Amino acid sequence: MSLVVQKYGGTSVGSVDRIKNVARRVAAARERGDDLVVVVSAMAGETNRLVALAQEICDMPDERERDVLLASGEQVSTALLALALRATGHKARSFLAHQMRIRTDNAYGKARIKSIDASRVRQSLRDGEIVVVAGFQGVDEDDNITTLGRGGSDTSAVAVAAALNADSCEIYTDVDGVYTTDPNLCPAARKIDHISYEEMIEMASMGAKVLQIRSVELGMKFKVPIHVRSSFNDAEGTWVVEEDETMDALLVSGVTYDKDEAKITLLGVPDRPGLAAQIFGPIAEANVVVDMIIQNASAAGTTDLTFTVPKADYKKAVAVVEGLESIQAKGITVDSKIAKVSIIGVGMRTHAGVAARMFKVLSRERINIEMISTSEIKVSVVIDEKQMEKAVKALHQEFIENQAAL
């Protein structure tokens, strides 16, 4: 008998019929003998409806009250799923954040889980009940309600699995698992059977929006095997687990892309110590997250400095640097028609030349590389967004489809 945590997203519980469907799946798993804890998101559309209500009242809703409002969505879906499970003849009991003391810090809207008191859930399981947990929500030390940010129910599920020392955490979604790249862009994309936590973190942050990054970090920390799978069939999905030897055999596990960044270049900046701090300090203070940074020293004692920020924030970032007269830039250029393409794989740790091979492929396709950034298990390039699809397809063919030839 295993203890399994299952998480169902908003689409899976988007209507009464779908909730009944989830209940049937959970009941079937229970009948196979597993102990089950089910974490649910709000019904699809509900969070947006609540956000719209708040927006009707004011443009910038107070974050504490906004979290109280949003947490009601998971309260509804949790109660409804518990009712649906009882209708299948099983015992079931819902738990909200304050009832199982999912303690977080008090960063409303993006809180982080600090601890979970699993004792009541354990008692409920001993009583033969299926436990249904409201995802996305927590309470801080003063019992204020907090929420975990978009995708936060994934993190709730993995945290609950860690607290209960569950055998696995199944994340049900509307896709079959994690793919080697976006199947909509590249028909040759295929489902990954096993991927390491580290790779998954890079995949998630690069735009494969299957799992909230924080949930994978938690899974890695507490060694929770995460199984990403479809809520529409019983096929095995993708296991996110600890790195093992079989993974090393693959140089590259996935090819990802991101079109949500813009590139800002400061031209002819005097090249002196402290320059980067002078620029990126004020940008950080403006709450703009900088991704890649590249600095090219030039001959005449000046330098061109390029960095990328989320497209939604690039005007704010430009306003900040324009206000920095002390840096004496000769000019500022902005390009929002860029794309970042990355290859990710733990195999790179032990194999040299992966980056060079990537550049060769892009060169062959006549794709100009504007920026490069590398990490232990990832190489990213910034290119013209018009060439993104071609780049992804070529890299996927080179590193994934042909990897048997390695």
Next chain:
Amino acid sequence: MSLVVQKYGGTSVGSVDRIKNVARRVAAARERGDDLVVVVSAMAGETNRLVALAQEICDMPDERERDVLLASGEQVSTALLALALRATGHKARSFLAHQMRIRTDNAYGKARIKSIDASRVRQSLRDGEIVVVAGFQGVDEDDNITTLGRGGSDTSAVAVAAALNADSCEIYTDVDGVYTTDPNLCPAARKIDHISYEEMIEMASMGAKVLQIRSVELGMKFKVPIHVRSSFNDAEGTWVVEEDETMDALLVSGVTYDKDEAKITLLGVPDRPGLAAQIFGPIAEANVVVDMIIQNASAAGTTDLTFTVPKADYKKAVAVVEGLESIQAKGITVDSKIAKVSIIGVGMRTHAGVAARMFKVLSRERINIEMISTSEIKVSVVIDEKQMEKAVKALHQEFIENQAAL
């Protein structure tokens, strides 16, 4: 500076515009210098929407999960009102039941408040915040969510006022106050300025559905002055307070009616000890509430026994008594076309002959009295429902309109 608890019902917070309107009223009171605690119901229609969702899943939803579901409605309106108050430039903070520890027993769907920990609310008031409290909900000793039953937010408000020792509890509603009788039925009806808790309890239980009875009981116990008033204007409404001398001057404060009962008569039952227990024990076990009971001894050692039950339950009650073969009734008759009309007033305690005067009025109007029941401050009669309106008007004229002549 006073501490005032205000309660707004579902209609008053039924849309974003109405919530903004409530916020303006509360803000105006705050600007006059009062400390304010505002208790809100769910937005009109929300509770019904949630009940319908539960019904789609199963006919008899588990009561614990149903309460989790329903409590989300007040969570939404509470957060929205706090946001709207902040938008008026005031500090505001929402409190759910678990945050201010509104402890109840665990009778889901009809829980009773046992205690409230007011310390956090007091701190919030000291911090200059307007406190917004979710009505209708509580938590039992194990932190399970409970709800207080229909109209429960009234009780939340009075209980919070008692816990804070507030100067008054204002119940905002869509009428101007408590009337001497139903104005729709009797145009001469007029608003009552002051009414005692005892009278209000009789009025509420008789069908003047302005306040949940439990809230008046609590107000009486803790001497909380309750002010029932309109949320659409600033006029004084009805004060529900301790009995004083001025009230005694009025023989009758109100005339009420109730068409929701049916009358069941057991004919020719052998008249012996233990008969009533034999009949009403099984009816109570079937969860049917019996209101009036009348037994007439007859000559031949048998008796006719008549009682009233809610119309919705009379078939259930008949089925129960039909199953009781040992009582040997000669027959059972049912009449659901009845109405109960009552006169209520603390003045009756010290004035004899009120009942006789009531019967005289009905006799003059040629209205046949089928049953009579009296208490210290009330006389009720059951009559043919076709004659109800005539009876109410005649009694109102006799005891209210003409009372200056006493």
